[in-house]
Amino acid sequence: MSFRFLPDQPLSCVRMPAGQTVLLDPALRPGGSSIEVLEGIARVYCPCEETEGMTLAFLQPGDQLRTDRLCSEGVCVEALTPLCFRSETEACNDTGFDPVNEWTLQLLRIRHLGSAEQRLHALFGLLVRRLGRRCGPWCDLPFRLTHERIGELIGTTRVTTTRLISRIRQAQLLEAPAGEPRLRLAPSLVESAPLAAA
Incomplete structure (x- = not known):
């Protein structure tokens, strides 16, 4: 798998062309932080060799990906369309809705x-x-x-x-x-x- 690393410092706008991937390393992200999609559609997948790029979720504008809920190897975010997200967002806890968990549940239901x-x-x-x-x-x-x-x-x-x-x-x-x-x-x-x- 080919990807680039997301810089450690918070960024208000990260732009990626379709097909590009970044790795989110949870060790480099502060607890309780997240990224938020501003434009485009992304696929979130596991970078572990054992799971061979298993898709966990798809994200669209407004969706957040909490960086403190990732496996120890992190996750990859692939731009399916031109993508813009910010990495300086504090995770919202007020809605109780987690788009990654919701997508994972729906994909699991389909697999059955x-x-x-x-x-x-x-x-x-x-x-x-x-x-x-x-x-x-x-x-x-x-x-x-x-x-x-x-x-x-x-x-x-x-x-x-x-x-x-x-x-x-x-x-x-x-x-x-x-x-x-x-x-x-x-x-x-x-x-x-x-x-x-x-």
């Missing part, structure tokens, strides 16, 4: 669905509901994940993921516009997803 097809359907539904938006006859997801990453999220191989996505494309429920970093999904696919009411 019976078939890979159900898990993929539920993942697309969750991503669009939480990070996408409706644009005319389609729902747009402003980033793409590799088939290998989707396979990690739904507990299957890249080959199986590619086969399942091909079926969804053939049913004209998903488009990946050439030269664009986004996906377009049919609202009927999103609305019928398992766990959609959660």
